[in-house]
Amino acid sequence: MRVNILRSQSKAPINDDLLARYYMLGAGMAQVGAYRLNQRSFEWQASATVLRSDAAMTRLRALVRARASIAVSASGVAPLGSTPTKPERYLHCATSGSGGEPKVIRRAHSSWMKSFAVNGRVLGLSSFDCVAVFGTLAHSLVLYGTLEAAHHGARILGLHGLRPDRQLAALAREQATILYITPTQLGLLCGGPARATESMRHILVGGGQLSERVATAAARTFPNAKLIHFYGAAETSFVAWSDETTPPGSVGAAYPGVTISIRGDQGASTTGIGEIWVKSPYLFDGYASGQSADTRWDGDCLSIGELGRLDDHGNLFVAGRKSRMVTISDTNVFPEEVERFLATTLGTDTVAVIPLPDAKRGHRLVAFVAGPCTTTTEHDLLVLCRQRLGPLCAPRRVHFVPALPMLPAGKPDYCAITRWAEGNT
CATH class of the missing domain: 3.40.50.12780 (ANL, N-terminal domain)
Structure with a gap:
């Protein structure tokens, strides 16, 4: 069946x-x-x-x-x-x-x-x-x-x-x-x-x-x-x-x-992580x-370039945006997944994970957290990240800063944070 x-x-x-x-x-x-x-x-x-x-x-x-x-x-x-x-x-x-x-x-x-x-x-x-x-x-x-x-x-x-x-x-x-x-x-x-x-x-x-x-x-x-x-x-x-x-x-x-559908790289339906398409x-x-390379139409279905999966009951799990996905040692990594883990672990909501160029692995991740670190040390947090996320997904550094640049919509301004990271790490 x-x-x-x-x-x-x-x-x-x-x-x-x-x-x-x-x-x-x-x-x-x-x-x-x-x-x-x-x-x-x-x-x-x-x-x-x-x-x-x-x-x-x-x-x-x-x-x-x-x-x-x-x-x-x-x-x-x-x-x-x-x-x-x-x-x-x-x-x-x-x-x-x-x-x-x-x-x-x-x-x-x-x-x-x-x-x-x-x-x-x-x-x-x-x-x-x-x-x-x-x-x-x-x-x-x-x-x-x-x-x-x-x-x-x-x-x-x-x-x-x-x-x-x-x-x-x-x-x-x-x-x-x-x-x-x-x-x-x-x-x-x-x-x-x-x-x-x-x-x-x-x-x-x-x-x-x-x-x-x-x-x-x-x-x-x-x-x-x-x-x-x-x-x-x-x-x-x-x-x-x-x-x-x-x-x-x-x-x-x-x-x-x-109606939500999940499609793989070739446009066919997939049971794993794929591109989220919406008909509504x-x-x-x-x-x-203006325009966005992430936004595409296929008939009356629309994708905004986000990836995710559906479980057996139709619940949607969002992995992250395709344009933010990076390759580390030939493995696709979603910075959003690292952000969710850090937010849950630290009990905060203002976290940004930025990919930076790395000559050996292609990219490395650096995390920025708004507010002081009151529950753990940076070293212990990095160890926990490697244990839970694996060595490729774990950030190489976690910076605790007074505040992060934010957009009027209440989201981190990743362009501004990336410029700051490139000049300070």
Whole structure:
């Protein structure tokens, strides 16, 4: 008997009819009305008030209410020219990965609105909710959380520019119920002594690896919240998300409506580590400017150049990005796997592993950790790395530094860290 374990697909493939049913089953139906299948532009419900507004947020609200195509960047929010005869509206937003040249994502409003409907059902989003976001609208996670909240008529709490203790105070004061956040931001938010915030129902964490230390701290700070760690990118939107059945090391099973396949070097399905390909209704249309050699289309399937595998139950394990994979003594090594091990061992979330040229082995790995080493010595840590990871994957040095260069999205700036490493090691 042939068993296909190479594809992870949601149990109920999502089409427009099913999305409509999802939405109508959600708690938000009474407040925001029925989901219209022909809707092509974002909506900003009258009940969706902004609790900490700025010029960019005010501009975004005006353009959404005008049903315009929209461009969002670090410099602000502006309308996009559109063809009046075409009903589809578009969104342009910037992404730079982990330190590469900035690119501008182009996606139809409807590609996000379909996941608004899914999340409306799963999270029970309604006008009674308060959705909190961290960072500026130039970060796609913040932009998504804001537009989803506006679509469902929820209050929107922006916490950019506040200290963690004041962010927690604002969450408690406004009785926030939904939180969109990165692992680094969540670690900072829950890192100090604070009173529990009991109103929080769901915490959606994306943009990096979530450590057990941060998950435990979040459970202490938000005792009534369900923690959902999701995997995706600006190009793909949601790909997978976790629940209580997700095994350690996995980012979860396919998000509703998504099909994940794993392909080897020749494009055929593989049971081992291969390139992650995604088919879903949430994909972007392409780059409005810039490009990425990692991003490739094959019909209606998209790869952003990340490698991983699926287990027998459809859980996705991400090994790392193909462009970051290096060869050490003729063996393929993923720096991300070393980062995950160090983060778990040290109880931190800000780790960067950089490959440097090595005349004998091709490359050697050097690790940088933000903060002091309080649990072990560098020598003992290197010994542990060699024991657990093997001599090829183990870093040759571990540097503990006060802070690492970070991108606005809360991820390490690998280009800046590499330049520093090349000049100081």
